Every structure is written in structure tokens, then in C-alpha cells.
Amino acid sequence: MIFNISVAGINIGIESIYDAVYEMCSKYITDSEPDFVVSVTGSDIDFERQKSISEAKYEGRPCYNYAPEYLETLAVYRKIATGLLYYEAFLMHGSAVALDGKAYVFTAPSGVGKTTHTGFWLAKYPDAFVINGDKPIIRFINDRVFVCGTPWSGKEQINTNAILPLKAVCVLFRGEENLIEPIEFKRIFPLVLGQIYRPSDRTAAEKTLSLLKKFGESVEFYTMNCNLDPDAARVAKEGMNYE
Amino acid sequence: MRLRYEFTIMDMGDEFAAVPVGEDASKFHGMLKMNAVSADILEQLKEDTDPATVHKYLKEKYPDSTDDEIGNALAPFLNQLLKENLLID
Numbered sequence: 565m566i567f568n569i570s571v572a573g574i575n576i577g578i579e580s581i582y583d584a585v586y587e588m589c590s591k592y593i594t595d596s597e598p599d600f601v602v603s604v605t606g607s608d609i610d611f612e613r614q615k616s617i618s619e620a621k622y623e624g625r626p627c628y629n630y631a632p633e634y635l636e637t638l639a640v641y642r643k644i645a646t647g648l649l650y651y652e653a654f655l656m657h658g659s660a661v662a663l664d665g666k667a668y669v670f671t672a673p674s675g676v677g678k679t680t681h682t683g684f685w686l687a688k689y690p691d692a693f694v695i696n697g698d699k700p701i702i703r704f705i706n707d708r709v710f711v712c713g714t715p716w717s718g719k720e721q722i723n724t725n726a727i728l729p730l731k732a733v734c735v736l737f738r739g740e741e742n743l744i745e746p747i748e749f750k751r752i753f754p755l756v757l758g759q760i761y762r763p764s765d766r767t768a769a770e771k772t773l774s775l776l777k778k779f780g781e782s783v784e785f786y787t788m789n790c791n792l793d794p795d796a797a798r799v800a801k802e803g804m805n806y807e
Numbered sequence: 808m809r810l811r812y813e814f815t816i817m818d819m820g821d822e823f824a825a826v827p828v829g830e831d832a833s834k835f836h837g838m839l840k841m842n843a844v845s846a847d848i849l850e851q852l853k854e855d856t857d858p859a860t861v862h863k864y865l866k867e868k869y870p871d872s873t874d875d876e877i878g879n880a881l882a883p884f885l886n887q888l889l890k891e892n893l894l895i896d
Contacts, residue, residue, distance in 0.1 A: 622836075750819045754838055757826065766829035770815050773826055777817055 570594040572653050572701040572712035573727060576644055577601035581609075584633035585640050589715045591725045599651070602643035604636050612638045641699070641716040646763045649771045653703035653712070654779075655761035658733070660695040660711045661685045662724075666731035667695055667711035668804060669702075671759045676736050679720060681790060684797035697722040699761075702730065702779065709782050732784040732804040739789025742796045744803030747787045749780030756780070809855045810888075811895045814839070816846050825849055835893075844869070844880045852894070858885060 565580050569592040577598030578585060585604075586593075612635040620627040645655040658671030659678040663685065670678050678697075685692045695711050698718025703710050709730040717723035734744065735755055749756070760776055762769050786804055790796040812831035817824045823846035825839040826832075841849065847868060851861045858881065865877045888894045 618833075750822060750824075753819065753824060754840075757824075757838060762828070762832055764830055764832065766813065769828035769832060773815050773817055773828070777819075780819075 579603040608639040660700040667728040672736040688797040742799040744788040
């Protein structure tokens with residue numbers, strides 16, 4: 565299939581083998597001319613299969629036999645994320661939630677509770693919504709940092725076709741009490757680095773690191789110890805909006 | 808001797824971070840944090856070199872430092888890289 569989507573304000577042409585990518589991207593389809601085009605081949609799908617196997621081995625979890633349709637969606641996003649680097653944008657693993665015209669990104673290693681915490685925000689604040697529950701795009705526009713919705717949003721597939729200014733990034737940890745505090749980027753850098761997509765291509769990887777450094781200089785960072793009390797949402801919001 | 812992997816060195820203000828890039832990012836899961844002198848040493852180790860040559864480079868870059876001071880910065884850092892299996896002969 566050949567179609568165009570708009571993500572992070574950039575028009576992207578997609579040439580896919582299967583229909584699954586098109587169906588996943590339905591909220592992002594555009595008729596506008598693409599700024600760049602990504603094409604997927606069988607070898608790209610094989611690469612994703614091998615990568616998923618090696619990652620499962622490295623993380624000590626079972627290897628799943630993913631369908632090629634799903635692996636193609638990963639291949640497409642990998643190519644899009646690499647292409648977007650040249651539009652001052654990068655992919656960050658995290659859950660991005662919006663409230664009052666501002667975006668907040670919660671990031672953490674898998675299993676800490678990003679989705680649960682985001683759920684607390686949706687329950688506490690009726691106007692809140694999820695921009696992307698797993699893999700938002702971060703983009704610099706006129707030196708301001710924005711969070712952008714994309715169709716690729718993890719197993720829950722929760723996303724909104726929206727672009728909002730980023731208020732803060734919060735790295736979540738499990739804790740007994742809900743406690744949030746600001747942190748210097750250099751202190752949290754190794755953890756944030758692990759949540760950024762870094763292409764294997766050296767030039768693209770260096771571009772990513774350059775954007776990450778700029779990101780660190782432009783954004784407020786927090787760490788939060790959180791438990792399963794829904795009040796965690798209030799603690800997080802107030803902590804990141806303390807004047 | 809030289810670095811086993813390709814690194815990009817990032818200036819983080821009062822410290823530096825070395826991050827593996829390219830294909831090597833999947834071989835070395837981590838990063839190195841260091842001071843400015845160690846970052847200079849790491850930069851030299853991107854190409855094949857030896858301790859004496861790196862010492863000479865540091866002596867030229869930091870002319871107010873004594874040989875002992877440079878040695879005290881260079882030797883522990885090289886030993887640490889060897890210990891972490893980040894150097895190859």
C-alpha cells in the first residue's frame with residue numbers, strides 16, 4: 565500500500581507490504597505531499613524479527629513469534645523515527661499525557677507503571693488525555709519542545725493526533741510514598757538515554773545525541789517515587805507546576 | 808591500543824558522557840561518565856595510540872601539569888578501561 569500520514573507536523577509517505585500499517589495510521593492519514601518517504605522490504609521485516617529475538621534473549625524473557633504484519637509496523641516506525649531526526653524530532657519511550665494545553669512525559673523502564681500512572685491522571689482530571697501511551701515523538705519547533713502523537717503507541721494503542729508544548733519529563737520509580745522532586749538532566753541522563761531511540765547508523769545516532777543534549781537543556785526533569793494510590797496524579801501535577 | 812567500540816563524547820557542562828554509537832551501541836549497553844581530562848584521553852583512544860603518546864598529548868594540552876599529575880590521571884583511567892574490556896591492543 566502507498567499512503568501519506570502527518571506525524572509531528574511532518575508529512576510522511578509510507579510504502580508498506582501489508583494493510584496493518586494503514587489501518588493503524590487511520591487517524592493520521594493526509595493527502596498532503598510527503599516531506600520524506602519510507603518503504604519496507606522483506607529484509608526489514610526479517611531485521612525486526614531478529615532484533616525482537618535478540619532483545620528477548622538479552623532481557624531474559626520468552627521469544628514470541630510475531631506476525632510479519634506486526635513486525636512491519638515496527639520497521640515502518642524505525643524508519644520514520646530515523647527520518648524525523650532531520651526535522652529536529654526524536655522518539656522517546658514514555659507515556660505522554662496532556663492537561664490544560666501542556667504535555668507531560670512519564671518515562672521509566674518497562675513494568676514500573678507508566679500506564680497505571682497515566683490512568684490516574686485520566687481519572688483525576690477529566691480534561692486530561694493521552695497523546696501517546698508508549699512512543700511519542702519529541703520535536704523542536706522554533707526552539708520550543710513539543711510532544712507529538714503518533715499511531716505507534718504500545719500494546720494499549722492509546723494515542724491522539726495532537727501536538728502540545730512539553731511542560732516536563734518525569735522519570736518514575738516504584739516507591740512506598742508518592743514523592744516528586746526536580747533533578748538535573750545530567751544526573752538522570754543515563755536513564756533518559758535508555759529511553760531514546762538511537763539508530764544504528766552512526767550519523768543518525770550522533771544527531772540523536774545532539775538533540776538529546778538540546779532536550780536536556782530545554783526541559784524540566786523530575787524523578788518521582790510513586791505507589792498505586794491514585795493520589796499519585798495530584799502529587800505529580802502539583803510537583804511539576806510548583807511556582 | 809584503541810577503544811573497542813565507537814563512542815560519541817557529549818559535553819554535559821561540568822562532566823562528560825561517552826555514549827556508544829553505530830553498530831557498537833548494541834554491543835555495549837551503557838555509557839561512561841567522566842571529567843574533561845578523561846574525555847581528552849578517550850578522544851585520543853579513538854585512534855590507535857599508546858600511553859606515552861597520550862601522556863605527551865596531555866602534557867601539551869595541560870602545560871601547567873606535572874608528569875606525575877598527568878600520570879595520576881592517565882593510568883587509573885586506562886586501567887579502568889582495560890578492566891571494563893573497552894580497550895584493544
